[in-house]
Amino acid sequence: ATLGGNLCLDTRCVFYNQSEWWRASNNYCLKRGGDICHVAPQGVRCHAAFSGDLAPALLALDAEVELVATRGTRRTALADLYRDDGAAHLTIARDEVLARVLVPAAATGRVCGYRKARARAAMDFPLAGIACALALDDDGALRALRVALTGTNSRPIVLTGTDALLGRHIDDDLLATLGKLVQKQVSPMRTTVTHSNYRRQVAAVLAQRLVRSLAEGASVPAT
Secondary structure, eight states, X not given: OOHHHHHTOOOBOTTTSSOHHHHHHTOOBGGGTOSBOSSSTTOSSOOOBOOOSHHHHHHHTTXXXXXXXXXXXXXXXXXXXXXXXXTSOBOOOTTXXXXXXXOOGGGTTOEEEEEEEOSSSSSOOOSEEEEEEEEEOTTSBXXXXXXXXXXXXXXXXXXXXXXXXXXXXXXXXXXHXXXXXXXXXXXXXXXXXXXXXXXXXXXXXXXXXXXXXXHHHHTSOOO
């Protein structure tokens, strides 16, 4: 396993991750070259979900990646490495290799963490995963907050709207607002054995618990 390999992990779906016999008997899906997404038959794109654990953690730190090809090197935000299409979720060209990951110096001093829900306690892909990087002011108010999610959409996503939470202390009201932001922006589909609404609720609860836990750790003076 490599850093680049995990960031470029393929998308997953219960209709795709099956035997060839099973796929053929059920009509090939868009990801397998067919003309239908069994998750959303009336849709026009594949809804297979990105399920890597590393991408949200690095997205929470606003990381960039360096892509190398014979024609040269380019640097781009990690968020731009992905598109919202489960059949072709990477923007990397066929001749490019992900060579480096760069984390900005601004991430220094932030408290970071990752939590996920999974179908089995053993090593498994996330039904929903949440990463967070935050920093508090001296008085305990939220100075910086960046939240990223995996396992729910065809691409890992960075939560928007968190700037409105800055300057506030982390309490039940703030966490309730955070939960609503998560539930509004994630789009879990029937790509796993669990219900999509359950995964949406789980994602919100994971975000609330992680932010509270990180804030409590950040408020403890260093010794």
